[in-house]
Amino acid sequence: MNDNKKRILIVDDEEDLTWSISKRIAKDRNILEVICANSGNRALKMLSEFKVDLIITDLRMPGIHGLQLLNEIKIRYPHIQIIVMTAHGSVEVREAIRRWGQTGYIEKPFEMNDLRELIYSFLDNGRQIVPI
Numbered sequence: 001m002n003d004n005k006k007r008i009l010i011v012d013d014e015e016d017l018t019w020s021i022s023k024r025i026a027k028d029r030n031i032l033e034v035i036c037a038n039s040g041n042r043a044l045k046m047l048s049e050f051k052v053d054l055i056i057t058d059l060r061m062p063g064i065h066g067l068q069l070l071n072e073i074k075i076r077y078p079h080i081q082i083i084v085m086t087a088h089g090s091v092e093v094r095e096a097i098r099r100w101g102q103t104g105y106i107e108k109p110f111e112m113n114d115l116r117e118l119i120y121s122f123l124d125n126g127r128q129i130v131p132i
Contacts, residue, residue, distance in 0.1 A: 006123050007033045007050060011043040011057040011069065012085070021056065024112045025119070032123075040064025044072060052080055054122055056115070059086040059093065067096060074100055081122045085110065 008025065010018045018036040025034050035050065037043040041063050043055070055073060059066030066084060073080055083104035084097050097103050104118050 005031055005033050006053040007035065008119065009043060009046060009050075009052045009055045010034060010036045011038075011040065011055060011061070011066075012036075013038050013058065013061040017058075021112070021115065024116065040066070040069040040072075043069060044076075047073070047077055047080075052077075054081045054083065054119065056083045056085060056119070059084060060088055070097070070100060070103070083115075083118055083122065085115070 010021050012018050015038055018038065022034040022036055025032050035046060035052075037046050040057075040061055043057070044064070046052075047055075057066050057069055061069075064072070066086070070082060070084065073082060081104075082100075083106060085106045085108055086093060087108035089105075089107040094105060097105050104122060106115055106118060
């Protein structure tokens with residue numbers, strides 16, 4: 001990987017969604033590299049193998065769900081920024097995510113441009129806290 005590129009890991013058990021997000025981001029392949037995992041377990045394995053700058057993860061997945069994955073990432077890889085996406089948002093979920101700090105949040109269904117803007121707000125500004 002080019003040292004100037006930023007690597008994004010997309011984690012969602014819906015392969016169609018990871019594919020569509022990666023295709024949308026592929027337009028910026030000169031500055032972004034996208035890798036995908038379809039489970040929390042696979043994401044943790046990939047994190048042990050690759051340097052990742054940003055993770056976009058779903059909350060509801062089989063096996064390790066998003067909040068467990070978020071906790072593991074914050075413990076093992078505290079430097080990695082995270083954007084949580086979910087179709088099951090609630091006040092409780094937003095509060096749990098806010099407690100982790102420096103974590104973005106977007107509810108499904110979302111516009112790809114909104115996600116793209118959120119991605120760039122994190123990558124352009126470093127560890128930015130996005131209001132929930």
